[in-house]
Amino acid sequence: MLLASVALLATGVPAAPAVAGQTTSARRAPDRAGIGLQLIDIPVARVKDPRALAYIVDHVRPGTTIKRRVEVRNTTGRRQHVELYAGAAKIDGNVFAAADGRGGNDLSGWVRLESNSVDLPPGGRKRVRVTVAVPETAPAGERYGAIWAQISSPPSDGGNVLQIHRVGVRMYLDIGLGGEPPSDFRVDGMAVGPGDGTWPAVTAWVENTGGRALDMAGNLHLSSTSGTVRAGPFPVTNGVTILPGQRGQVSVLVNQPLSAGRWKARLELTSGTVKRTAEAELTLNGSARAAEPTDRRWLVFGPGIGLALVLLVGLLGWRRRRRRRVPVEAPTGRHSAPTPH
Numbered sequence: 056m057l058l059a060s061v062a063l064l065a066t067g068v069p070a071a072p073a074v075a076g077q078t079t080s081a082r083r084a085p086d087r088a089g090i091g092l093q094l095i096d097i098p099v100a101r102v103k104d105p106r107a108l109a110y111i112v113d114h115v116r117p118g119t120t121i122k123r124r125v126e127v128r129n130t131t132g133r134r135q136h137v138e139l140y141a142g143a144a145k146i147d148g149n150v151f152a153a154a155d156g157r158g159g160n161d162l163s164g165w166v167r168l169e170s171n172s173v174d175l176p177p178g179g180r181k182r183v184r185v186t187v188a189v190p191e192t193a194p195a196g197e198r199y200g201a202i203w204a205q206i207s208s209p210p211s212d213g214g215n216v217l218q219i220h221r222v223g224v225r226m227y228l229d230i231g232l233g234g235e236p237p238s239d240f241r242v243d244g245m246a247v248g249p250g251d252g253t254w255p256a257v258t259a260w261v262e263n264t265g266g267r268a269l270d271m272a273g274n275l276h277l278s279s280t281s282g283t284v285r286a287g288p289f290p291v292t293n294g295v296t297i298l299p300g301q302r303g304q305v306s307v308l309v310n311q312p313l314s315a316g317r318w319k320a321r322l323e324l325t326s327g328t329v330k331r332t333a334e335a336e337l338t339l340n341g342s343a344r345a346a347e348p349t350d351r352r353w354l355v356f357g358p359g360i361g362l363a364l365v366l367l368v369g370l371l372g373w374r375r376r377r378r379r380r381v382p383v384e385a386p387t388g389r390h391s392a393p394t395p396h
Contacts, residue, residue, distance in 0.1 A: 089130035090137060092204040092222045095182060096123045106270055106327045110225040114235035118191040125224055126182045127204050129175035135206050137173050139183060141166035144199040146268055149295040149303035151225060153201045162198035162228055165189055187228065195231040197267060202226065229267060236266025242324055242333035254310045259322055259333060261305055263297040271295050273324035275307040280317050313339055
């Protein structure tokens with residue numbers, strides 16, 4: 056398998072760890088530890104896949120061995136002893152959830168690291184080879200895991216709580232004969248609702264119609280119905296990971312004041328090299344908690360229809376009461392008394 060080195064500055068991809076840093080203590084040390092872990096090698100066949108620039112993503116046959124390199128960085132002001140290991144992960148509730156500690160599933164057991172630890176001076180960096188050896192007997196299916204870099208900080212302020220900081224790179228490894236399962240998804244159900252705090256949020260449901268897990272990203276573009284005002288792009292703020300056959304909801308915070316009225320929305324979503332676009336017409340009323348989709352057009356005219364119905368019911372009731380009070384001529388020529396009510 057041909058590999059290429061990731062040139063993040065040249066390609067414009069941010070050099071951010073694929074798994075967020077974690078701290079086991081709720082207390083922060085005065086000089087907070089800072090380490091980074093970045094994927095260096097990707098398969099040439101995936102050089103245009105944004106996910107493969109940050110994660111170990113591949114499809115291999117049983118019995119295959121793949122190799123990658125990761126770079127560990129020490130961004131603290133002192134020398135650090137960094138531990139390296141592989142751990143398990145799973146996708147639970149549309150979240151890529153990494154387990155605490157080492158090992159935990161078959162994928163993490165297939166991983167061998169060139170070094171289990173490195174000592175780095177302030178500003179130092181070290182590249183470490185990662186080898187994943189898939190057994191011949193490995194059953195088909197996609198596995199999830201992470202490569203971790205971890206440091207421990209001594210207790211601060213005379214406390215007795217050991218602080219552990221770690222960052223990682225995700226692994227998505229699919230095992231099977233033949234070609235890689237296709238990745239695809241469908242977008243529907245775009246709507247507007249209250250967001251966090253001041254601004255509204257646009258949401259949409261995404262269904263994974265392919266054979267591999269998806270990591271959703273994308274942008275929302277808004278324009279007035281006249282086309283004279285444009286807003287955005289607004290990035291997806293709650294990127295979700297969706298298993299094949301399942302659904303997840305993406306959310307975009309519209310953090311810009313917009314006038315009340317109808318807006319045309321175009322939501323562009325991606326996962327890897329797969330891109331899909333959804334369009335809808337949404338109604339904003341100018342506040343964070345007042346927005347409705349206009350897919351049901353009767354909502355736009357709802358207040359007018361409601362007022363007309365109230366007037367009509369009132370008029371019918373008034374006429375009915377008036378008829379009851381008007382004397383009705385009886386066949387005998389006499390007038391009947393008003394009907395009691």
